[in-house]
Amino acid sequence: MTVVERARAAFAAAFGADPDGVWAAPGRVNVIGEHTDYNEGFVLPVALPHTTRAAVALRDDGLVSLASVQHPGDRVELPVADLAPGRPGGWAGYPAGVVHELRDRVPGGVSVLVDGDVPSGAGLSSSAALECAVALALRDLAAPGLTPADLVDVARRAENDFVGAPTGILDQSASMLCTAGHALFLDTRDRSAVQVPFDLAAAGLALLVVDTGTTHDHATGGYGDRRRECEQAAGRLGVAALRDVPDVAALAVLDDGTAEGAVLLRRARHIVTENARVLEVVATLRGAAGPAAIGPVLTAGHASLRDDFQISTTELDAAVAAALDAGALGARMVGGGFGGSAIALVPADAVDAVTGAVTTRFAEARFGAPRTFVAVPSAGAQRLA
Known part of the structure; x- marks a missing residue:
């Protein structure tokens, strides 16, 4: 079973329907440049082959419903209007924070099934991978005018303001912007990015x-x-x-x-x-x-x-x-x-x-x-x- 087939099957089992699509975002490892991002400095990450997948579908009942293959039995569901920093918490706070940032674009709500293989808590940006996969999905489904830089900001605000983790933009930029075979040389002050072989x-x-x-x-x-x-x-x-x-x-x-x-x-x-x-x-x-x-x-x-x-x-x-x-x-x-x-x-x-x-x-x-x-x-x- 491919990762797409697995995500679709898990979504169907959780929500009783097919998703509108499946999106993926990678974890990252930083070649050099640690803690420089929130000091407006330079970083040089690469994206990992490990990804978080999000199977997503829009709803029309005003609810956000979140499920995870890695957290079976920990289904979270609440109205879009009730999303607030810290509510929900835990793993669900990361996708919920992205939905909260784009709540005006998805007033009818959204269902999200999360699956992935980015090690959690290992310093490899599993949280950013989750945020970026959901952000890209909502862009494609409901906010097509958003740029990759906009999505980096959406994901970062979800982590900073909703979850409460005071990170810079390194993790989300790497997950959104890296390309295969390259390291991303990013100036976090002016946001200029160059792909270095x-x-x-x-x-x-x-x-x-x-x-x-x-x-x-x-x-x-x-x-x-x-x-x-x-x-x-x-x-x-x-x-x-x-x-x-x-x-x-x-x-x-x-x-x-x-x-x-x-x-x-x-x-x-x-x-x-x-x-x-x-x-x-x-x-x-x-x-x-x-x-x-x-x-x-x-x-x-x-x-x-x-x-x-x-x-x-x-x-x-x-x-x-x-x-x-x-x-x-x-x-x-x-x-x-x-x-x-x-x-x-x-x-x-x-x-x-x-x-x-x-x-x-x-x-x-x-x-x-x-x-x-x-x-x-x-x-x-x-x-x-």
Whole structure:
């Protein structure tokens, strides 16, 4: 059974009718550029082959009805007029937030059946994939004038304002805009986007993703703290965003001898150096050195996330160290932090060896077994049927 057939069958079982169509949006992994998006900086994600599918049909009774293959028995149904931030919550909040953003376009309501294979809580943007699949479906069914950039904003507002997760636009932009075989070089300030060729297989390389199995939640905890700290640092520096800081030397004013000043210095230093790392990786990929040369930059990014931004975990550090010890050219944690996944740039013929080394390191540390897969740069959101 294909993914389209599975989604159609699940929709029919849930709602007793056929959907108007099936849409898919991918998760993403960020090659480099972590936490720079809400600081108006640069990012370089690729879309994953893993997708969230949404089988969708318009209604005429004013209800939003949401069902999920991954959450059987957790059907959610309420009037469009009753949608409000936090209502509904849980997984249903993400598609409901998109419907809420487009409620004037779908006053009659909508039925949505969700299915997918983007790992949840792994730092691979499962929430953005869900939002973007539903946003594209509602665009095609009820709001044809909306552009891909409009849909990025719809999905981001659903996550920020409805669910309450203070993310930037990286995840939704990657899910909507990426193309197969490329990384998306995105300037989050002016929204300019350039597709950078990223054919690792042709260079004899692979991008190995290690899902540590430790989950995170952007709507709670440290992610929001980091965003507030970045805003505080920018305010003290007198700039609109940390994107505007020219170099690390300009951060010295933050080191005022207080504990708070020391924290703000570390947070700002990560953002300034991470923006520089994105530009370095893009220049390298466009040059003659080839993608193998970006490895040390990835590893430097992990050190910055671990030491300055302080969002890594014991499991993520172990995955990175084991991969490097086994021959990875570079490795780092990815995503919002406090759990989730790491990536390792490895020679294609060393994938099994690196995977084995990480698995062994986790077993020795009595961690749960990691999930690994090779990330193949894939296409963004699209209609499947």
